[in-house]
Amino acid sequence: MQKELIKQLFRKAFTNRFPGKRIPGNTERMEREGINSPVSVPDDYRGRINYEREKCTGCQLCTKVCPSKAVVYHEEENKISYHLLRCTFCGECVEVCPVQALTFTQDFLLARTEKD
Numbered sequence: 001m002q003k004e005l006i007k008q009l010f011r012k013a014f015t016n017r018f019p020g021k022r023i024p025g026n027t028e029r030m031e032r033e034g035i036n037s038p039v040s041v042p043d044d045y046r047g048r049i050n051y052e053r054e055k056c057t058g059c060q061l062c063t064k065v066c067p068s069k070a071v072v073y074h075e076e077e078n079k080i081s082y083h084l085l086r087c088t089f090c091g092e093c094v095e096v097c098p099v100q101a102l103t104f105t106q107d108f109l110l111a112r113t114e115k116d
């Protein structure tokens with residue numbers, strides 16, 4: 001065990017500083033600065049939800065099942081909007097949407113500078 005501990009002391013760290021150095025798609029910078037590759041996420045990862053507005057029929061099923069009231073229906077447009085800050089990523093809306101207008105992405109970088 002001591003041998004392993006000493007080995008670890010001289011190894012490069014496997015974690016990256018977040019978020020400045022952990023920019024997806026910035027492989028050039030990552031290589032230049034010796035930053036480790038991003039951790040891949042599973043196909044069924046529950047990341048930021050993507051809303052395809054043109055697919056949406058305005059059925060409102062998603063607003064009914066959302067436990068955190070993150071989905072809001074806009075009657076005048078017959079469309080919804082989705083509030084990321086309220087979402088708990090439970091997946092109820094994704095599951096209930098009959099036209100797959102709501103889908104999970106693999107995006108886990110959720111910090112934004114715009115409030116909406």
Ligand code: SF4
Pocket residue numbers: 065066067068069070071082086087088089090091092093094
């Ligand atoms: S994943 Fe859950 S909490 Fe988030 S919008 Fe859908 S139903 Fe609401």
Ligand code: SF4
Pocket residue numbers: 055056057058059060061062063080096097098099100101102
């Ligand atoms: S369940 Fe799907 S189609 Fe219905 S309002 Fe929500 S996003 Fe639109």
